[in-house]
Amino acid sequence: MPKATVNILMVCLGNICRSPLAHGILESKLDSNLYYVDSAGTGAYHVGNPPDRRSIAVAKKHGIDITHQRAQQFKVSHFDNFDFIYVMDQSNYENVLQLTRNDNDRKKVSLILEEVAPNMHSEVPDPYYGGDTGFENVYEMLEEACSLIANKI
Numbered sequence: 001m002p003k004a005t006v007n008i009l010m011v012c013l014g015n016i017c018r019s020p021l022a023h024g025i026l027e028s029k030l031d032s033n034l035y036y037v038d039s040a041g042t043g044a045y046h047v048g049n050p051p052d053r054r055s056i057a058v059a060k061k062h063g064i065d066i067t068h069q070r071a072q073q074f075k076v077s078h079f080d081n082f083d084f085i086y087v088m089d090q091s092n093y094e095n096v097l098q099l100t101r102n103d104n105d106r107k108k109v110s111l112i113l114e115e116v117a118p119n120m121h122s123e124v125p126d127p128y129y130g131g132d133t134g135f136e137n138v139y140e141m142l143e144e145a146c147s148l149i150a151n152k153i
């Protein structure tokens with residue numbers, strides 16, 4: 001069931017690095033009485049796990065606590081329960097699009113960085129195999145995108 005007036009889902013591959021940050025950042029900018037934010041991964045590898053310690057650390061550095069989040073896999077019912085589905089990269093986009101049932105599902109899905117640079121098809125890079133600077137870089141990209149989303153919805 002939809003949980004609020006406007007429901008927003010952030011999606012990446014593992015739901016432990018990028019989408020938990022997007023989830024925490026956007027949630028921190030919105031009134032929780034009106035907006036519900038969640039996140040999911042297209043893969044099932046990390047279901048039930050907390051975010052990666054490097055995502056937890058970069059969020060904490062910016063005053064956001066994401067330690068309570070637990071990874072879940074994206075599923076078709078998310079199309080029914082969310083109004084906006086933001087994906088991090090082209091691979092996530094293709095994986096989510098494959099599960100769409102109709103145009104209504106399809107129009108909910110977009111690359112999150114299209115909010116910053118429309119029609120550029122920019123991707124939030126997967127920081128999993130890199131160092132801590134990759135996580136800071138991802139944080140800054142998502143902070144900019146989430147500010148724009150919070151201002152428009």
Ligand code: 4NP
Pocket residue numbers: 012013014015016017018019041045126127128
């Ligand atoms: P995320 O990063 O999609 O931003 O959560 C990843 C986390 C784990 C894996 C890949 C990407 N993995 O292959 O386990």
